[in-house]
């Protein structure tokens with residue numbers, strides 16, 4: 001399988017509309033890949049809190065429209081990263097004036113919306129995303145022809161129980177769009193390898209480059225195999241990181257070193 005991670009430079013010098021056009025063109029250039037991955041909140045930047053409400057869009061907004069056309073033209077599965085989603089007042093997916101979510105979109109090679117994931121763990125403690133956005137509550141897996149994706153977003157990477165849940169739901173390849181800051185780059189790399197090793201799964205973790213809202217981004221998108229080996233790692237700037245990997249290695253690793261079978265369930269809950 002061939003995956004291309006588009007580590008987009010997100011900065012205030014470029015309008016959202018211009019970046020959308022530029023990213024759509026980059027996606028079209030990936031024809032021949034099986035899967036293309038974009039970062040978290042690449043229209044605004046993950047730390048551009050004051051832009052979330054202004055740039056928020058319904059699920060069928062301009063980003064979905066542009067990315068669906070690009071996925072169809074390139075004939076690729078596209079994890080289109082996430083957008084600030086303005087949901088309907090009832091929390092549904094129609095246009096509305098309801099809550100904001102940090103919402104990931106997965107598109108099929110025909111440009112159809114295959115999955116939607118609303119980020120569960122919001123970053124910022126008592127400010128930023130954590131207070132501006134609502135939390136999703138559903139785990140999402142997406143069956144592709146050769147692997148099943150499990151999706152998570154950025155800060156989710158710090159919560160291993162979410163990834164265990166995805167494994168239990170059949171995930172073999174985690175896709176993690178992010179807007180990870182440079183000051184915690186060592187955590188990014190370490191956590192990506194940890195999630196891969198402990199779950200014996202691939203991880204495709206795609207971050208942003210550049211600086212927005214005064215926060216330099218880590219870049220260094222990374223692909224790790226089920227044994228924890230780094231297959232490819234980007235540098236700090238805008239880059240297309242392309243990697244070929246064997247999806248069958250997940251089953252082989254789980255078979256030859258069956259640590260997942262030794263799990264003792266329920267330890268993450270308090271004992272009565």
Ligand SMILES: NC(=O)CCC(=O)C(=O)O
Pocket residue numbers: 040046122123153154155156158178179180181184187
């Ligand atoms: N956008 C994010 O979720 C940032 C996460 C982060 O900075 C961290 O976990 O550290």
